[in-house]
Amino acid sequence: MMLRVGVIGTGMIGQDHIRRLTKVLSGVQVTAVTDIDLARAASAAPEGAQVFDTPNALIGSDSVDAVVICSWGPAHEEQLLACIAAGKPVFCEKPLVTSAEAALRVMEAECAFGRRLVQVGFMRRFDADYRRLKAVIDGGTLGLPLMYHSTHRNASVPPGLYTSEMPLNDTLVHDADISRWLLSDEVAGVEVRLPRKSRQGGELRDPHFVLLHMASGALVDVEISVNIAYGYDIRGEVSCETGIAALPNRPATVVTDANGYRQAIPEDWRERFIEAYDQEFREWIVAAVQGTATGPSTWDGYAATLVADAALRAVDSGVFEKITMRDKPALYGLPVSRAA
Amino acid sequence: MMLRVGVIGTGMIGQDHIRRLTKVLSGVQVTAVTDIDLARAASAAPEGAQVFDTPNALIGSDSVDAVVICSWGPAHEEQLLACIAAGKPVFCEKPLVTSAEAALRVMEAECAFGRRLVQVGFMRRFDADYRRLKAVIDGGTLGLPLMYHSTHRNASVPPGLYTSEMPLNDTLVHDADISRWLLSDEVAGVEVRLPRKSRQGGELRDPHFVLLHMASGALVDVEISVNIAYGYDIRGEVSCETGIAALPNRPATVVTDANGYRQAIPEDWRERFIEAYDQEFREWIVAAVQGTATGPSTWDGYAATLVADAALRAVDSGVFEKITMRDKPALYGLPVSRAA
Amino acid sequence: MMLRVGVIGTGMIGQDHIRRLTKVLSGVQVTAVTDIDLARAASAAPEGAQVFDTPNALIGSDSVDAVVICSWGPAHEEQLLACIAAGKPVFCEKPLVTSAEAALRVMEAECAFGRRLVQVGFMRRFDADYRRLKAVIDGGTLGLPLMYHSTHRNASVPPGLYTSEMPLNDTLVHDADISRWLLSDEVAGVEVRLPRKSRQGGELRDPHFVLLHMASGALVDVEISVNIAYGYDIRGEVSCETGIAALPNRPATVVTDANGYRQAIPEDWRERFIEAYDQEFREWIVAAVQGTATGPSTWDGYAATLVADAALRAVDSGVFEKITMRDKPALYGLPVSRAA
């Protein structure tokens, strides 16, 4: 069966997903698009796709089996609720929603529907390096994970457009989600420390150093540097009881020349995670064809929102900001309880 | 347009390509299969595919736009000629054919047809690591390539089934093809040296050390070890005038434990080249939809056959075995002439 | 000129330094030894060396040009003061002394004497890897250092003998000293976080995660794991404004076998730092022959004591513990002021 997909939002990321769904992946076709800018929607629409005036019209259309949401964050809640009301599987780019309350409303609707429909766009979980890393940890040969060192370095951000809150509510959510997933854990509290400021970003607050206190007691530290000039460098290292497991270098050609023995660093997130995005949608399609969703859930989007909120509070307070989650609905699996 | 593909030969590799064409790739469907064992063909046929009694019937069918040949080597020539006669694009697993004469006959037919139709299964050319390596060399910043060190290590081969000729006519062809491609060069002659024999393979002649003398004067040395126990380890390093470029470690998790600071080695060629196989077919499909072929050509299959033949002669003679190629038909591009 | 050295304390480390001074290094001879256990002193004394009954007798002897203190910490202050009173250069194993007040008294005496006489045993500063790392940072091509990630992993500690305070007052001092030296900075305050406890050490509190807030604003995080089983693994990575500089893997043979592509990890600090200890004494000898001292100073010993004290307080308080240092005497160089 061919999955017929409607795409809401045809900006840069929406266009890239349309390319992916039409040129790269199998078993799927884009039959519908919409955007607040209908001309942009029309121009992004692949052959045979219908342009809808509104998200609701698209979601309700008989020619749409499943929905991809690439609109801006504040619009997500309403669109997600409409998808759930229509019983249609939906892939939603991060952020899931823009407040914990909104996340809870989506969660309630999905639970009431009784089957998972929502997958959130945390693509790192589909990256082969992270998956191998998780397999090593879950394998248990190194003992329990005690610390996770996460490093998030970005070459540059657009001056002016990128604000000092964004490292915490736009970037940190990836590290938080991958920490929860790698360690099979929840974030119980957040601290933020501000190291000496880099002069690379002008007035921008950069870098950030974040501590995520996990429910198990494991400690996650996150370096976030968004103007480090040299490239997009994502690192992760888990310290376990009897050994260490870490992401490897990216598989770049080993060149030896006047600059030494060296491997190139990815330029940006597109280069680094392109295969992960493909894989993310491959698995979404498999589940959507069966009328459901797997992968990062509404619960995970809710958790990410709580972490971002706590991190922003922690910048101001300078102290530990506790995170309290509601009870985990059975729809999203068992609560974590990584016993020793 | 959806490419309708017929698969000839439904053994292990044929089944894997059927899986790839039906589950992994887009824009393609398997509409026909055949095999000398029709029961096996029937069992391998995906939903909706027709089982043909003979390769010729499959090749001639209106429901087949393009053909994938996974039969055994001696059957390739006839099947390739039938595809060319039918004007249908064809992917042929290596070996293209089993003699230089047969390769020339296929070449003649394809040239008479006037458009490339054949792609040979040298999947390494589609591997991201090799592609990046070639990009560095072609970039020219390291000067001209002078030597290429190619290492081909295999964990084990089936005792009895794998003969002492196979490292040269089954394995070396990959190193020869990738050398020609990486260096944009041809093989002008071959020498083989037999190092101290490994006790891992019983009576089997192993390892082999091969020198490929390229037309440009560049020298390629190839270590072939087929019973090295620890894994499937493919390495390649190009020594240029002012620098070195080499394949990187595979992107395995970096584990530090009682066995040291380490990365796992692939178990076998499936693990190592799975993405390359996917990419190989992606590009084949793009060309086949347009009624032609790109990638490794009949000329490349011809060259590989000559190298394997020369290498087998060189084992017996102990000396340099010259390779003489026919003039290169324009269909296959310009003759190499990598000027200084 | 041959430097004549008296060694106080002939336990394990004292014996190792006697071996170093007699068998490895040039321009030096051990002419005197003493120990609280005189039989042990006699047995450790190299040929031609005199055994003294007391540290004071050894320090005062005409046959002793310079002194090496390897006694236990609480005895250091008196012995250091005696050396300074005698105007003799002295190498003192860490800890310099066991309280900030004692450090101030030694500092006062040395300043009153008017010339540096004391070198403290922070051997990491003499390690070639750390020296190259500092050269890169000081070179300035990567911009200012903003964060330093220091990792201190030890295979195991003796159960019972090693207490939960020791990671902070015995181990952390090395990370603190090397941080001050690498970054040309001072520690302005300390926080300690206790990650999930490892089951490797029974009741022992392990691991520790420490934050050193440097005067410049740079942030240092230190992972201390003392029962990690797999080896002695010292890592360090400096995040600067436009690049990263890190300690390399130790130069172990690259083995590829069934355990992967790998390099061994040092077993313990002796293996890791043996050359650093040699170099430490080489430079001490050069200065001592000239009647003075270079390398880690009384000031550095004082700073280390303050950090250890603050770290122990921070475990209990759970919050930032500020460090206040006295004005830096001119004898120890300019106060740090790493301007942008």
Add this chain to the structure above:
Amino acid sequence: MMLRVGVIGTGMIGQDHIRRLTKVLSGVQVTAVTDIDLARAASAAPEGAQVFDTPNALIGSDSVDAVVICSWGPAHEEQLLACIAAGKPVFCEKPLVTSAEAALRVMEAECAFGRRLVQVGFMRRFDADYRRLKAVIDGGTLGLPLMYHSTHRNASVPPGLYTSEMPLNDTLVHDADISRWLLSDEVAGVEVRLPRKSRQGGELRDPHFVLLHMASGALVDVEISVNIAYGYDIRGEVSCETGIAALPNRPATVVTDANGYRQAIPEDWRERFIEAYDQEFREWIVAAVQGTATGPSTWDGYAATLVADAALRAVDSGVFEKITMRDKPALYGLPVSRAA
């Protein structure tokens, strides 16, 4: 006991060894020097050393316990024979002598004397990386060594002064000696292949690719590139029956910046082997004090001469050049017979 050493030849390398013997190492003093240029000898002589008019006078002096020969190659034979006649241990820089016949004469004299006196300057055997590599191979866990890939890359050679024979009679000898030592084997024959010429060295024949056929059947391939611009890069990899052992990267700081993730390459042999030279003399001193020599022997110098001669013949002949050694005198240990 203090070893009193006379140094013959005070050119660049002689001066460096005088520095080493006086400033770096213990248990040794330079009491005598000579040179064909007596003014140079006088200027190089350390405090307290006597300048002798002739090598023979220096060798015969009562103030000289052992001799270091750094004169030019053609003078070595006579000086070695004089040392042996005087029963004095002697360190001789490579080449031991300049012909196989001369080597045999020195060997005969040393055997007649009845005790080893000669150590040849193959410093790689004292390099920690090579020693660890040998330990892994000798440990036997990887099975027998079947191939050794040796890579010898030099940034540049002085145009005009450095001739096309020198890669074989000056450079290859190091690879040959280290191959014999690593594999506990002898060289039974040599082949030389000339890859495409680098344009870096003008008319100079460069690079060379050499095959050493070892007595055991193991095959050694050597890449020699002497004008590769980027640095001094010495690599070695042993392919064994069930695994691989290789020299690691040099322990340079890992820098990540706009040039990638990288480590610097040594500039030249001084930087690369400085510790090996020190260790070479440390061990020489220990043996010389006891009136004998260990380390690379006259036999090893003889073997190196045979390899260089055979390699030069092989360039002209283009074929395998067999090496025939005399029976190995018992003084130099058992003949190699690395049985399976």
